Amino acid sequence: MCLVSPRFVYATLIGLVLAGIVHIAAVLAIPALSEKDAVSRARTSESLDHPQPIYTVATGDDPSPPEAWLPIPDPAVAVGVCAYDLADGPMRVSARTGPLSLSLAAHARRGAFYAVTDQAAVRGALDLVILTRAQYDEALADDDENDPSRDVRIVAPDDRGFVVVRVIAGLPSQRPAANAAVQAVSCTTDTAADDPPGKEPGGKPAGR
Amino acid sequence: MRLAIPGSSGRSSAAGETQPAPGTGSLGGAGRLVVRVWRKSSVAGLAVYALALGGVLGLASADWATSGGYPFGGVQVGAWTAWPRAGAANSDPYTRAVNARRGEIPLAVGEGLLLTAAVDDQGQALDATCSYRIGGGTPPARAWTLTVAGRGPRDAGQPPLREGFTSTEVLRAADGRFTVVLAPEVQPGNWLPIPRASGPVRLALRLYDTPVAASVGSLDRDSVPAITRLGCAS
Numbered sequence: 001m002c003l004v005s006p007r008f009v010y011a012t013l014i015g016l017v018l019a020g021i022v023h024i025a026a027v028l029a030i031p032a033l034s035e036k037d038a039v040s041r042a043r044t045s046e047s048l049d050h051p052q053p054i055y056t057v058a059t060g061d062d063p064s065p066p067e068a069w070l071p072i073p074d075p076a077v078a079v080g081v082c083a084y085d086l087a088d089g090p091m092r093v094s095a096r097t098g099p100l101s102l103s104l105a106a107h108a109r110r111g112a113f114y115a116v117t118d119q120a121a122v123r124g125a126l127d128l129v130i131l132t133r134a135q136y137d138e139a140l141a142d143d144d145e146n147d148p149s150r151d152v153r154i155v156a157p158d159d160r161g162f163v164v165v166r167v168i169a170g171l172p173s174q175r176p177a178a179n180a181a182v183q184a185v186s187c188t189t190d191t192a193a194d195d196p197p198g199k200e201p202g203g204k205p206a207g208r
Numbered sequence: 209m210r211l212a213i214p215g216s217s218g219r220s221s222a223a224g225e226t227q228p229a230p231g232t233g234s235l236g237g238a239g240r241l242v243v244r245v246w247r248k249s250s251v252a253g254l255a256v257y258a259l260a261l262g263g264v265l266g267l268a269s270a271d272w273a274t275s276g277g278y279p280f281g282g283v284q285v286g287a288w289t290a291w292p293r294a295g296a297a298n299s300d301p302y303t304r305a306v307n308a309r310r311g312e313i314p315l316a317v318g319e320g321l322l323l324t325a326a327v328d329d330q331g332q333a334l335d336a337t338c339s340y341r342i343g344g345g346t347p348p349a350r351a352w353t354l355t356v357a358g359r360g361p362r363d364a365g366q367p368p369l370r371e372g373f374t375s376t377e378v379l380r381a382a383d384g385r386f387t388v389v390l391a392p393e394v395q396p397g398n399w400l401p402i403p404r405a406s407g408p409v410r411l412a413l414r415l416y417d418t419p420v421a422a423s424v425g426s427l428d429r430d431s432v433p434a435i436t437r438l439g440c441a442s
Contacts, residue, residue, distance in 0.1 A: 011254040011261075018262025019269065026270035030305035037308035054313075071310045074414055075371040076353045079313070101350055101417065105316040111297040111304060115318030117350075117417045157297070164313050168351050168416055170376030 031109055039109050041069055042083040042162040050183050051080025051165045059175045076169050078178040082187030083162040090131035090139070092151075093163050095185045097121045100178055101168050104185075106130055106154060108161035114154045127151045129190070132159065163187065274305040277324075286429040287331075288323040288413065292421055295319075315414065320349070321421040323413040328435040334409045336402045338440040339391030342411070344433045345384070349418035351375050354433070356390060356411055358404045369401050372412075388433075392441070411435070 031037060045052030055073045070079065084091035095102060097118040104126065105115035118126060129151045131139065136155050143149060165185050169178035273279050279302045282289040293299045294307070295314030307314055315322055327333055328340060336358070346352050355372030373388055379398050380386045389395040390411070392402045402409060413433065420427055 007250065007254060011258045015258040015261030016265070018258060019265035022262055022266025023270045023273075026267055027274060027301050027305050030270075030274060031301075031308040034308040036311045038311055038313045041311055069311045071312055072355075072357050072412065074353050074412075075355060076374045077414075077416075081313070103319045103417065105295070105319050107295075107313065107316075108297075111299050111307075112295045112314070112316030112319075113297045115316035117319065119350075119417070166319065166416075168353075168374070170351060170374045172377070 036069075037109075038081070038107065039083070039160060039162060042081040043160075044083070045081055045162070046083040046085055048082070049186055049188055051082045051163075051185055051187060053078070053080045053179065053182055055079040056179045056182075057169050057175045059172075059179065076175075078167045078169065078175075078182045080165045080182040080185070081162045082165070082185075084130060084156075084160070084187070084189070086130070086132045086135065086156060086159045088189050090129050090135050090190045091163070091187065092190050093126075093128040093130070093185065093187050095121075095126040095165070097124050097126065098177070098181055098184075100170075100174060100181055102126075102181060102185075103166045104128060105164045105166075106156065106161060107164060108156060108158040110157060113157055116152070120152075122150060128163070129153050130156050130161075130163070132156060270305075273302060274309055276306075278303050278306050283424045283427075285323070285424075285427045285432050287327055287329045287435045288325045288432050290321060290323045290424045290427065292317065292321060292424045294322060315416075315421075317421050319421075320414055320416040321347075321418055321424070323415070323432065325411040325413070325435060326408065328437050330437065332437060334411065334435070335440065336404050336406050336409050337392065339389060339393075339395075339438045341387055341389055341436045341438055342400075342433045343385065343387035343436075345386075345431065346375070346413070346433060347415060347418060347420045347427055347431050349375070349415035349420075351416045352418075353414050353416075354378075354388060354400075354411065355414070356400055356403055356409055358407060358409050370399075371403070373398060373400065389438070391438070 034040065042052070042054075055070050055078060057076060057078045073079065082091070082093060093104060095104060095118070101118060103115065103117040105112045106128070107113070114128075116126065116128070120126065127150065129139070131153060133155050136153055139149075139153060165182050167178040167181040169175040278291060278294060280300055281293045281303055282291055291314070294303055295316045306312070325334065334340065342354065352375045353372050357371075378386045378388065386398065388398040388400050390400045390402060392405075415421070
């Protein structure tokens with residue numbers, strides 16, 4: 001016995017199929033359209049030479065700043081971000097290892113594409129260079145065979161993204177040092193697009 | 209939403225129950241009117257109905273699926289759920305959407321592993337009025353932190369006494385294992401105060417620089433801390 005017209009059932013079925021399509025499209029579009037995501041929020045740190053602290057661990061009387069936008073941050077880990085835009089040139093991140101464990105992770109819109117901890121450091125220095133495929137080829141072609149660069153070169157999937165610096169303070173007394181260690185990392189843009197003399201600084205092991 | 213009643217079977221089941229025989233005349237008249245209106249705007253009406261249904265249901269379900277925690281990708285280990293792929297470049301679209309909406313920067317695979325727990329070993333939800341013992345060992349890691357949080361943003365009022373333990377500062381037994389007591393009242397040993405007076409709480413265990421991030425399948429119940437309910441204030 002037919003209580004509702006077949007056309008109505010048909011329209012409902014079409015509606016459900018449309019709902020599925022809209023659902024998938026919306027979920028796929030959220031990362032690209034979101035203005036609250038980490039890549040968009042980190043954009044403000046693009047012009048800085050040092051990580052922008054986004055979560056500083058509480059030290060003594062100083063509580064953690066309320067502007068931290070990590071939803072559930074780890075209270076013992078200081079976090080800083082360096083945003084990059086590879087259209088301006090390759091991004092160089094240099095960190096000196098210290099007594100506290102430090103990790104660097106490079107994120108793009110699709111997620112983290114590279115992560116390294118200070119255990120991978122060579123002689124106490126960790127140098128990452130994040131570049132596009134074209135910049136990578138250029139850097140490879142410019143390499144001096146007698147003096148190979150010690151940089152870790154990472155090809156980024158997108159032009160825009162950010163590098164996260166995390167420093168773990170195992171004890172409350174190490175917290176000021178953890179906040180300082182995040183600030184001590186340097187994030188600079190290599191201006192490799194100049195003529196050969198301009199490239200020399202880029203080939204040197206960085207850090208000042 | 210309109211319910212189309214064809215003229216031939218102009219008696220819906222609900223109407224048939226409430227109004228047996230005498231009502232059929234007026235119901236049939238109303239049904240015929242609906243059918244006539246329906247027929248007149250049938251194609252356009254059905255199209256609008258289908259589009260509205262698709263749009264509303266699609267957007268609402270997308271919002272629902274991405275508003276809370278990660279819908280998929282968790283690996284259950286005892287009471288804990290590990291999220292190995294939350295920060296990976298090949299994470300699923302739902303995870304990416306959740307991260308984008310929350311502004312979260314998840315731990316990458318090479319950095320560490322996040323495990324969360326919202327229930328104890330018996331499967332009962334963690335509640336702020338109860339006390340729990342969290343003890344045992346952890347998977348191999350260079351450092352770990354065990355933190356407690358309520359759902360939603362934290363209260364801005366007073367800074368919490370203690371939000372968590374790190375692997376360095378936790379007090380251990382002679383065999384290297386540890387016991388943390390999560391309770392509203394002061395406890396001897398490793399006391400983790402419950403951050404709120406009532407409501408659900410959740411625990412997060414973050415393993416930093418750990419080899420298990422790449423092989424979560426190797427974790428079993430005994431390698432993660434056990435969560436045992438000690439009692440509840442009624």
